[in-house]
Structures are given as C-alpha cells and as structure tokens.
Amino acid sequence: MDLDALTHTSGEWLRGSGPDSDIVISSRIRLARNLAEFPFPPRTDDAVRAEIETLLRTHVQAIESAGELTYFNVNSLLPIDRQLLVERQLISREHAETHGSRSVSIGPRETISLMINEEDHLRIQVLRSGLALDDCWNDISRIDDDLDQRVSFAFSEEFGYLTACPTNVGTGMRVSVMLHLPALVLTKEIQKVFQALHKINLAVRGLYGEGSQAMGDFYQISNQQTLGKTEQQIIQTVKEVVPNIIAYERRVRRALVKENRQRLHDQVARAFGILQNAQTITSEETMHLLSSVRMGINLGLVAGIEMPTVNELFIHTQPAHLQKLRHETLESSERNVARAAYLRQRLSKNEPQN
C-alpha cells in the first residue's frame, strides 16, 4: 500500500452496503492507551518521543490481530499526504498538525489504524462500514489484548486507563456512528435530535470530528463519558439510540416526498445537474449537492449513479485527494476548477465511470 495508490481507492467504510447503509455510513471505535513509564506526548521532548515511537512501533508490528500493517512515518510525510490520511479518516487532524516523531500503521482495507504519539502514546481505531459496533469492538479489544501482553499500559484501579486528557480516562474509549441526515437538516428537525442526544450525554460532531462542521449533512454520534461504565454499556447506549434516529430520518423523508414530491425531485435533479456541468465548484458546495443526490438515490429520484460512487466522491473531491489525483499542487481557485472537471468526468452520461 502506498499513498498514491490509496488515492484511487476508497476504504472499506465507504463501501456503502449493509443494513441501513442509506443512512448509516460507518461505525468507529477508538481506544486511548499510554505507556506507564513515560510522560504523555504533549510533555515529552523530541528524544523521548522518538524512543516511545520506536518502542511502540516494534510491538504494534509484532502483533497478529491487526493483520498486515502498512507503516507511515507521519513526521516525514509531506503536508499534502498527511492531509490525505485525515480526509480518509485514518489519522486525526491533531496527529497531522503536531510535531515530532509520530506514526500511523494502517491495516488491510483501512479498517484498522494505530496512531503513535498523538495526544496519547497510542490511539487504536477500528472503522467499519454500516452499523457494526460489535464487530469493531471484537477487533479492537483483541488488538488491545495482544498489546497488553507486550507492554505495560498506564492504568489505575480507580480511574482505569490513564490518558493525557481526563475526558478520555477510564475505558479510553470513544464509540461513534456516522449518519447521513439530509432530511432532518432540511426540515431543521435535527435540532430536536441534538437536544435528545445531549440529554443522554451523547455528543454530535461533524464529518471530521471535534470542532468540524457538519459538511454534507454527515453527523457523528458518540459517547462523552468514558469512565464508570463498561465498554459494553457504552456501546449499548449508542447502539440503542441509532435506530431511533434512522427511523426519524426515514419518517421525515417520506413526509417530504408525500407533501411535495415535485419540489424535492426538482431540488435533487438540480443538484445532480450542477455536479455534472459546473466549471468551477467549492468543496462546500460539492458536499452540499452530493448530499442531495445521495438522498435522491435512496428515494428513487435519481437514476444512473450508484451509491458507492457518491460515497467515494465525498472523499475524492476534497483538497488533498484532488491534488493527488491531478499529481500537482493547486491553489484554492485552481482546485475549484479541477474539482468541477473531476466531477464532470465521474458523473458524465457518456464516458464510462471509473
């Protein structure tokens, strides 16, 4: 696996199949772990940071439960390649932007990623398509067990796994499910969802996590509390709420079709038309229009385009992917032209699709 090859593919989580895949994009679990005998990464100097990286990398590469891993030295990657990994959800923005010795090891089909020297010494992530939290947990817990046999993780009988930020202490676990909720956004019903989730201590974030906007009507629902509950309880809380949100989104979609099918059809068709014909287009507008088209496919209002293609376009039209596909560095305005050209090519009625 090399980064240039990655550009032309998409991860397992974008496969767009499985139950409820019209609304549930992906499931993700991450565990934060730290070595007992070292300061947390924000408090380490370059030499110690390098020592931690070498030590953990050796163990990460020796375990079998993660499958064959591809290693990337994030510190020596070009900014555009770091950005590419962020766009693919394989590393966090923080991991791309901090300094010093740090890495990521990525498993087959991009379902597993192990970040060394992010905010914590080790961040393990399992990312899967559709609603698959139990599968994520089985995978990640096995990886954690294997590493636990090799290194001594910082752990207190009172506070559990110790993390650089007290918001992650305890299980060190963040469980999240990414949902596509265009109808709830369109009708502003989404506010009610936020309020209900807030009451049961679940957080709502955008496509790229903390602080990111809800681009393309994508929302990540995740737990905030990591201490005082078992991993299964945390997973259960998220698992129980997701079907309700799915049902809500479906209900609102049906109501939209029933009330004014023509208007909705018009909106979706115009979105598709712009994507097929625009000569220059921003990332935001692309996300917004792709979201409409995605819903249109589900409601049978758009023909001639497959769901996996749309899913892929959400990622491939982002800045780093676009520049990698074009093999050149582009300014923002140049990117808008390149993006429009790429969309025209992928969505053309005459040319065969990639």
Added chain:
Amino acid sequence: MKKCRRCTKPATLHITEIRNGEAQALHLCEGCAKDYLKTVSVGSPNEEAPAFEAGGNPDAAGSEAEPDERDTLTCPKCGITFKQFRSQGRLGCPHDYVAFREELLPLIESIHSEVQHVGKVPQRVPGISRRQYDLLKLRADLKSAVQNEKYEEAARLRDQIQQLEAEAPHQSEAL
C-alpha cells in the same frame, strides 16, 4: 483563613498526621475531614497518602497568601504544575492522576458523572483486584438493569454479586 486541601471551603479542622515518621499538617473543612477520618479508620493508608504528599513540603503549604494554592501543586515525576494543567487541559504523565487526585476528582466527576472505572482491566492486574472489578462491573450492570426495568436480569445479577461477596468478604467491604 486556610482553605480546605480537598475542596475550596474554609478549613476548620487541622490534623497532624504522622506518616512514615514524618509529620504532615492537613487542613480540612468539616465535610472533607469526616470523609478523611472515615477512610483512615477503615485502614487504607496508601489510598490517601500520595495526593497529600504531592502537595509539596509543609512549608509550601503554609503560603497562605496564594490565591489558589492548588495551582502550585507539582507532579514529582513530570514536573507539571496543576496550574499548567488547568491552562493547557492536558496532563503531563500518568502519575498526575495520583499527584493531583483530589483536584482532579471533582473535574472527573463533572465530566463522567462517575469516579470509579468498571471497564476492561489489563491482564497483569492481580487476581484479587480482578475479583473487585468483577464486582464493580456486576454492580454497574445491576444499576442499568434496574434503570431499564429489567428486573429478572437484575435479580440474577444480585445473586451473582452476593455469591462473589461471599467468596471474598474482605475485598467487597473495601469497596
């Protein structure tokens, strides 16, 4: 007036503790003093000790003019002060959870609504502690079973808890 070492209320009780041959002055409010004395009488000396020691030497604790004396607390392992943590939001090393335990507790409780881990445990944690975790886990399950009105499951969990407690009465008391 001295502030309580565990919360921000005025200290009304002044305790001199002899620990490992060294005298330590503790200044506590009434509520915290009660809690403190309770833990001492149960006989778990180690649990409380590190946090108080981490307050620095008795001289430093005497600097009453400090607006917030928690800020000068320093972790002996990584050297971070509590003030630095408060401004950066990130701890320096795992030992901070011991050094700043009293200061972190209210924060942890406000984030998680809980202060005791009940999840997964590393394999190296010894058998006795593992049994304590089994109990904690079962109790957490029992709590959520009752909340969700799953009474049959709750009854089964209660029986399991009682059985475990019967096997290790002393361990369960300590919790």
